[in-house]
Amino acid sequence: MKEKVRELSNGVKIPVVGFGTYKLENDNDEVCNMVKEAIKAGYRSIDTASFYDNEEGVGKGITQSGINREELFITTKVWPDDDGYENTMKAFEKSLSKLNLDYIDLYLVHWPTEKIKDTWRALEDLYRQKKVRAIGVCNCTIEQLESIIEFANINPMVNQVELHPNRSEKELIKVCKRHNIVVEAWSPIMRGQLMSNEIIKELAKKYNKSEAQIILRWHLQNNVIAIPKTSSPSRIKENLDIFDFNISKEDMKKIDSLNTGERMKPQKYENLYKVI
Numbered sequence: 001m002k003e004k005v006r007e008l009s010n011g012v013k014i015p016v017v018g019f020g021t022y023k024l025e026n027d028n029d030e031v032c033n034m035v036k037e038a039i040k041a042g043y044r045s046i047d048t049a050s051f052y053d054n055e056e057g058v059g060k061g062i063t064q065s066g067i068n069r070e071e072l073f074i075t076t077k078v079w080p081d082d083d084g085y086e087n088t089m090k091a092f093e094k095s096l097s098k099l100n101l102d103y104i105d106l107y108l109v110h111w112p113t114e115k116i117k118d119t120w121r122a123l124e125d126l127y128r129q130k131k132v133r134a135i136g137v138c139n140c141t142i143e144q145l146e147s148i149i150e151f152a153n154i155n156p157m158v159n160q161v162e163l164h165p166n167r168s169e170k171e172l173i174k175v176c177k178r179h180n181i182v183v184e185a186w187s188p189i190m191r192g193q194l195m196s197n198e199i200i201k202e203l204a205k206k207y208n209k210s211e212a213q214i215i216l217r218w219h220l221q222n223n224v225i226a227i228p229k230t231s232s233p234s235r236i237k238e239n240l241d242i243f244d245f246n247i248s249k250e251d252m253k254k255i256d257s258l259n260t261g262e263r264m265k266p267q268k269y270e271n272l273y274k275v276i
């Protein structure tokens with residue numbers, strides 16, 4: 001696969017690998033330095049959220065990177081405490097100011113709540129006002145996603161969900177494809193927990209790649225966008241170096257066989273939006 005970007009339903013291009021920043025902190029310029037490293041290594045997409053409490057550092061890294069703003073794809077998210085129309089509008093302005101930007105590329109609902117209709121209306125307005133180039137959701141089940149599509153004037157363009165070989169979400173991917181929604185994987189390498197898996201290890205050996213690269217390539221070949229996080233400059237490079245090999249159909253199936261459907265750990269925000 002040569003393309004390193006994909007198109008969202010509105011034609012906006014999104015890089016197929018982005019840099020995740022959860023747990024990278026403002027303190028000691030950690031997140032700022034990692035964002036600069038990532039941009040230097042060739043990443044153009046950075047994923048943050050108000051909840052990560054690191055938007056200032058991400059913004060600083062972007063400014064110090066020296067790269068033109070238009071070349072970057074910046075994602076941030078509205079947290080459940082800020083749901084509803086007015087609160088979302090305020091939360092957006094706060095994120096924008098912390099990031100020191102004048103627009104966001106992708107604004108996501110972090111977890112849908114019972115106020116999702118109002119929250120979504122706010123995202124639609126931000127999109128119409130051209131303050132965001134694309135809008136989407138996170139953590140939506142098929143049921144939640146289809147219910148949002150029913151009331152939405154503008155459909156979500158992205159659904160960012162927990163997705164890795166242990167939770168491969170094949171059905172959700174099919175439904176998203178049908179609605180022209182791009183799927184993004186959070187915890188794409190399962191926070192490192194799959195590195196000692198025998199199948200992954202065997203494939204790493206076979207393709208002469210690292211275990212992380214095997215998993216990230218599996219995402220790429222499944223048309224899923226991955227946003228791995230790391231605090232190591234060498235892993236930043238490693239996680240992007242996945243464009244020079246192909247996993248065979250047979251080996252893709254071996255990785256698919258690891259699916260149990262389970263989450264890494266229970267998520268307390270999972271059921272805030274109950275579809276009736």
Ligand SMILES: NC(=O)c1ccc[n+]([C@@H]2O[C@H](COP(=O)([O-])OP(=O)(O)OC[C@H]3O[C@@H](n4cnc5c(N)ncnc54)[C@H](OP(=O)(O)O)[C@@H]3O)[C@@H](O)[C@H]2O)c1
Nearest residue numbers: 020021022138186187188189190191192212228229230231
């Ligand atoms: N929308 C949501 O609800 C949601 C939820 C969670 C996460 N996210 C987003 O998704 C991003 C990625 O998810 P994540 O941070 O949970 O997990 P992840 O990217 O799957 O894994 C990160 C962990 O893997 C390690 N790691 C990274 N590259 C590695 C490599 N090449 N070899 C071995 N270990 C490696 C990292 O350690 P080191 O740092 O020590 O390298 C870190 O402990 C987040 O940062 C965030 O932006 C979104």
